[in-house]
Amino acid sequence: MPLLLTPLRQRVSSLQEGVFYGWWMVAGGFLIQTVLGLFMFHAFGFYVERLEEEFKWSKTTFSLAFAMTRIESGVLGPIQGWAIDRFGPRIMIRIGIATTGIGFILFSFVDSVTTFFLTYFLIAVGASMAGFVTLVVAVVNWFEKKRSMALGLMSAGFSVGGLLVFLVVLAMDEFGWRATSLVAGIVILIVGQIVASFIHHRPEDRGETIDGEPVPEAPARPGLAGGPVVIPASEDFTTGEALRSPSFWFISIGHGAAVLIIGAFMVHLVLHLENLGYSAFISSLIVLLMTAFQLVGQIGGGYLGDRLNKRLMLAGCMVGHVVALLLVTYSAGFWMIVLFAVINGIAWGTRGPMQQALRADYFGRRDFGKIMGFSSLIVMFGMMSGPIIAGAMADAFGDYERGFTVLAVIAGLGTIFFAMAGPPQHPTGPIWYKRWPLVRRLTFQERLA
Structure with a gap:
């Protein structure tokens, strides 16, 4: 593989001249997001439909499988964050892609609930290692001024995967879900390993600077008659400092409220639309329209x-999620389904990269992987x-109306938490002085006074 990639690396090196390498990082993340979004996240509901038809498993079974993988992602999150900060994203992507690809190949041989759980768990572990968290950390390390745009473009690969999901559906109809899964595993292995070879941890590793800008000269020390003086201090929070900040918890809880809806849709949206007669x-x-927006x-x-103010925009996105969920739950016509897809798509697309940019703005990039892991x-x-919740209530009552309504109420709280997530105060400054004859830091006792 390294020998095969040498000509490709040379071609990329010639193309990148004059272009900040951070944008190549964005492009690499875009491709990985596209592949994982296409074959795993957006296609999962269609796999569920085929598996339910073939094996007659309950909706709760699929919900538990999905929940099991989320527990894995959460528990391993801090370890994954530490590993990204310590070893860099490239090695994590390589391991994750290999695990995901092998998982899809084995998934094509599923013949029982046990093998379904085991192979899906393997896919989810790999996708977690190679996917969103790892790619966000990689991009955050390269950008500051254009961080939101960089994360938005990188995350757009996930949506492009959704736009292409109809190809997976057609493949399932033509060749069956098993053959589709087998091919998906092979494609993931090839594309992912190629892209990983171009991923670098930090701009300093390549002799570049964040945002690709020249290193600014240190400003001259202002005279005593000058205005306010800011004592330079690191803007980056340590993991412990971030965990002690209320903003860390508000953003994380708001994020959790949002994915309450997203997780339910990933597993149950196709089944709900089927219940409605589509x-x-x-x-x-519908999935195509939602991912387009x-x-x-x-x-x-x-x-x-x-x-603009990221915090208030995130609160607005949560309102959009709740409204969209209620529209699809109490749909009285196809136009409401279309409106759901438009609103939820915009809210989802805007919120995803923006909440990561807000975290990076607040806590810096030094421990960003570990901070995201604990989140x-x-x-x-x-x-x-x-x-x-959605699956259990659907099994109990025969439809998704009650379950989706409960989720809408809970998710509505996310609006409040995002609105409360103001900028954190760094424990070590900076401190402003207006009329001090000498420039110095306040002591700990003076801070408490």
Whole structure:
């Protein structure tokens, strides 16, 4: 593989001249997000439909499988975050891609609930290692001023995968879900390993700077008659400092409330639309429409996130999630399904990269992997609870109306938590002085006075 990649690396090296390498990182993340989004996340509901038809398993079975993988993601999150910060994203992507690809190949041989759980768990572990968290950390390390836009463009690969999901549906109809899974595993292995070879941890590793800008000269020390003086201090929080900040918890809980809905949709949306009388093909078109507007949200939200208040925009996205969920729950016509897809797509696309940019803005990039890892411990409760609540109540009452309504009420709280997540105060400054004859830091005792 290294010998085969040498000509490709040389071609990329010639193309990248004059282009900040951070944008190549965004492109690599985009491709990985596209592949994982296409074959795993967006296609999972269609796999569920085929498996339910073939094996007659309950909706709760699929919900528990999905929840099990979310527990894995949450529990391993801090370890994964530490590993990314310590060893860099490239090795994590290589291991994750290999695990995911092998998992899909084995998934094509599923013949029982046990083998379904085991292979899906393997796929989920690999996708977690190679996917969103790892890629976000990689991009955050390269950008500051254009961080929201970079994350939005990278995350757009997930939406592009959704736009292509109809190809997976057609493949399942033509060749069966087993052959589709086998091919998916092979494609993931090839594309993922190629892209991983171009991923670098930090711009300093390549002799570059964050945002690709020249290192600014140190400003001259202002005179005593000058205005306010800021004592330079690291803006990056340690993991412990971030965990002691209320904003860390508010953002994480808000994130968990959002994925409460997203998790339920990933498992149950296709089945819910089927209950409403729509075919698998129409359902795939709804998913296609939703992901098209998710793409709009990712790019538009990335642009606006570098210019407007991210915290208030996130609160608005939560309102959109709740409204969309109620529309699809109490649908009285196809137009409400379409409106659901538009609103939820924009809210999802805007919120995803923006909440990661807000975390990076607040806590810096030094321990960002570990901070995201600990956040995943909180977020996992939302991601695993949504499918379980929706699936269990659907099995009990025969439809998704009650379950989706409960999720809408709980998710509405996310609006409040995002609105409360103001900028954290760094424990070590900076401190402003206006009329001090000498420049110095306040002592700990003076801070408490």
